[in-house]
Amino acid sequence: NAGVTQTPKFQVLKTGQSMTLQCAQDMNHNSMYWYRQDPGMGLRLIYYSASEGTTDKGEVPNGYNVSRLNKREFSLRLESAAPSQTSVYFCASSAGGQQETQYFGPGTRLLVL
């Protein structure tokens, strides 16, 4: 049981390049989330998907897009990367409903030059 997996683990981009961060979960969870973690700022929610086929903006959605491809997969796309998007990105999932515990992936470390 792999839980939540993320790819890649580490990426270096130049300003203006695009990339997609991949996330998959094998726990049959309904809800999935993308966060970014920056020093001294805790976790900030970028986008979330309460169920397959739905997505909603979180606290810091600008510069990002998401796709809930199916129940297992939730991808995050940076169309034109900026240095301000240098961060560690975490994907998480939860069963939803009464089960609020979130399960996190190992993270993707992104450096934008």
Place this chain on the structure above:
Amino acid sequence: GNSVTQMEGPVTLSEEAFLTINCTYTATGYPSLFWYVQYPGEGLQLLLKATKADDKGSNKGFEATYRKETTSFHLEKGSVQVSDSAVYFCALTYTNAGKSTFGDGTTLTVKP
């Protein structure tokens, strides 16, 4: 809106010392409260949770009690170990709402 305020770190303790990390929250209604732990280079993982007032969550020697009257959920451990060195996050979530609000995290370093 909802918010979670954690004790500022970093916190440095000697092995076997008593640990308290303060967490207070601002929210309407009755959220569930969580402590997550993040070890170096890893994602967050659930440490303990409490879903209603006066509930006590516990795991691995850590405890926290949901205090609605003081809107607090302080994390405690009687005797810390070097392996407890990590970043600890307090969070709240409303049932059926999915989204969580996280504190900024408190870095704990335990020295032998």
